[in-house]
Amino acid sequence: MPDSRLLIGPLLRRVVGTRATVWVETSGPAVVRVRTADGAWGQAPTFSAYDHHYALVVVEGLTPDSATSYEVLIDDEVAWPVAKSGFPPSVIRTRAADDRDQPVKLIFGSCRETTQHATTRRLPPDALDAYARRLMAEPEPGALPDLLVLLGDQVYADVTSPTVRRLLKRRRRRPKDAPTDQVVSFDEYTKLYLESWRDPEIRWLLSTVPSVMIFDDHEVIDDWNTSASWRAELRQQPWWAERIRSGLASYWVYQHLGNLSPDEIADDPLYAKVVAAEDATSVLREFGERVDREADEAHDTERWRAVQYQWSYSLDLGRTRLVMLDNRCSRVLEPGNRAMLPPGEWSWFLDRAHGVYDHLVVGTSLPWLLPPAIHHVEAWNERLADSRRRWPSRLSEQIRRAWDLEHWAAFRRSFDALGALFARIGSGTPGETGDRVGAGPAYAPPASISVLSGDVHHSYVARVRFDDPSVRTPVHQLTCSPIHNQVPAAMRPLMKLGWLPGPAAAARALARSAGVRRPSVRWKKLAGPYFGNAVATLEHSGRGAEVLIEGTTSDGHLRQVARQRLAAGD
Template identity: 45%
Template sequence: MAIRSGRGHTRPLRVPTRPKRGRTVTASLPLGPVLRHVGTTTATVWVQTSAPGRVRVVADGGVTAVADTFTVHGHHFAVCEVTGLEPGSATPYEVFLGEERVWPEPGSAFPPSTLRTLDPDAPTRLLYGSCRTPTGDTPEGVVRYGPDLLRATARRLAAEPVEGNLVMLLIGDQVYADEVQEPMRAFLRGRRGEDGDGPEDEVVHFDEYAELYRQAWSDPQVRWLLSTVPALMVFDDHDIRDDWNTSAAWRRTMDDRPWWRTRITSGLGAYWVYQHLGNLSPAERDKDPLWAQVRAARVDAGDEVDAFALRAYEEPESYRWSHRHDIGGVRVLMLDTRCGRALGEGDPSDGSRSILGASGHAWLDEHLTGGPDHVVVASTVPVLLPPAVHHLESWNEAVCAGAWGGWLRGPAERLRQALDLEHWGAFRYSFERLADTVGRVARGERGPAPASVLLLSGDVHFSYTAPARHRGVGEGGSRILQLVSSPLCNRLPSNFRRMARLSASAPVHLAGRIMTWLARVPSSPLRWRLSSGLYFGNTIGEVSFAGRTAQARWYHVVQGGPDALPEVHSTVDV
């Protein structure tokens, strides 16, 4: 048997060795390995281990990386940086804890896990999606939530050769901390007993987050996918709590709950450990102040992680969660649209209310430039919603700020929270600033104009395409396109689908325009429309780039059981 490397060559399949007969296996990986940040010659492997010790990643050809574990609240982790790999290669690897081989697991039906490095000259494919509730594709899970597209993608990639650069963007709601399934509820009941210190159906403590991640990422198919396809991640609200940082009023309400301080500390700390740490390049990780503290901790770094997380919540400007990656000719900007929000309650145009915060906008201005063949802005919440919803959110923000008098501010705030009016349209300053920057990039005013500026998003639990035009961008400028793929596994109930379809209708669009005009909301420099209807099934999006051309696809599972392969639902030339 043979597998293909990223350059199209074949290399022998290395048969994993098995533990010697009669030997007791004491070490294990509760989670991982997860392949995270990759470069042309480097690959980051993240693991969670059952005990402290030394982790070795051993790749074919004798390349080895070694790292000691670090401990956070009694849980053990390691980050191994494998160096000396060939550009554009796919190298099988094994993981050892001490002298014990802990990956791959004996009897795995999947191909060997591989370290996939980047080739600057190769075509690039980006998989992306959000909003996943783990069900294992059980019959009852499929009926309620639909088929799991991460599991289906694992089956697809295990059955077909992978050429060029392939990277997966997980853009929000990797876990649902506030809408847990029965296995997690059972864990909470067993941990807390009858006198719980938080909501019975929500996680609060770091230990509970650790179990939440274990249940989300330990499915064998998902685990193999994460071990062999480089993944970049960013949080959305459910990673912490629904509607996280919707407004200053929402935040005040949460701050008054006795368990919230523990919850936000645990959630952000767990996110840094499980998701964000692997987004960083070796150089970025070495500059991270918390990474230095964690590595220096003598026994357990729980206190250091908690202090960091609480400060990141109370002082959003103290840490940057957004990150940039250049993959071949594609620049990917992963945006923090949650933790860094500025939640002022004054004039919506003065910047005191912002979806990125001052430092987030400064970072985006620095990196959203021309030069690459394509620029991808990954925002968990869509920048371009169905126009009627965008108008509703802009109107609501204006009324919450007093555009129709102080007596309507309270009802408008209640409406904002009830209808989740908290996307880019509800942050006019941020929307206009991003729209202006995108327009200047598309006109070639910030470096050579890329072929496209793509806005990749999830969150809304339906998928669509929205081509856009910016005033002043002629036919020779970059193409601007919003691509949404959501959910991976959390299908909307039928009543919510009806509401979403209504929101995209022409009469509601007209009503929204009238409402924003009456609230004196300035017109947008961007004009967009939905090029097709809303699709409500579970999907994973894929964008393929070759030079200055690109094509977007959406995969879904039409029929069949838990072993069904995904099929292409729709295709758009970019």
């Protein structure tokens, strides 16, 4: 039976105990039902916004430690699976009721341009496509990962395909009012997701493997929230207000809503307003405007305040805790007080980072640890950008934007705070609660701490070195990027040089000349850098941890490019 009423989906998002959430976009208002082969089911009416229709269905009554196929019905007509697709059945896999001793497998990566971009640019084969095809060839439940973690740039609002550009050209009457090659409105954003998530292999993968996501800059615009002056200049553009509210609203609908557990969805006041409205367009428009306005309180004022809507979230799988951090929307951009998260959200992060688990995984779209030479250049630039002298400050701001110097290294306060947090957790010392260090309870050190990141269009593994010998937990930076994109060839030698001792020492001397103190941690590259399209697997078994990075071959298969043991286990 054709699936013309099912525009996008189903996306299997969260599986929590005996419940699962399934997200869909339909071609019109409908009641969407999901039912499994073993009798579990759930249904929900669609909600409407901007003449588009969506449903998030909570499936109840799943059997623990099982994998069961399912189908999606729209007004009692089967819309999924697609007849004669040749793909294996989509399944919902649950973990054991007591999954503390069950291994955890996370697949992660970032930066995926739609395959239609390959019509104008020669990109290497899509790593997520290749992973999906391999999984289809071995669709046994044991081969399925527990979670797909997408770390940013799931769509590119500012780098569009020929198909989308043709649509935009027809819509733009006056080019000066909006870019002719970039999306601005909510409806234009929907075309990006339609183009990307209806890729047949990706569609099957997202229907079978649970997924969580976080945005990076390209979901809105390149270098989003680089600095306070960048933000002020963009707000002068006549199309920016529509762009930012549409970007935030569409991200909430297509990506963030599915990040929430069934209980979190039930408690989300925005979701309650959206499903209660006959037409939620005004609700989402006001939401996008409000979130951007609230972010100003962190971005632009002298007194830091917490934003009201939080994009960061966390979840537990067995003895693994994943905490995903917003590195973009809620940044503090005030010169001299820059921070990746405002104080209220940082306090939330501290609370979630402490606990009883074997493995802590922190997801950030931007790497915490860069090649050392690049790190020192970013720290040098931040210091000069905060100068009270006008010309060094202005020149450094220009360099910051031109060279994309906006990672954790360029938010030194947050870089040091994250290292200090890992040191405390890794040594088993009491946690930090609010502004009080040592106020929380003591915990046994976890077996591993891993920071998952993307953005930089190459992949590598680095290990942190702490001066404090009491830190017993190994801490690693795991960067996997891109899934489907590429770094310019001219940039590759610079990125390689960034890891070498000579360039790192020269860049450190440059930073020292501006008064930048030595980083609070040191780190060493263990694998990489690899510059092709790639997808990575982080696996936890007991107290052991290992990461595998696989790149694509010219014929669209995966090959191992790095394998690194992160924790030896018991």
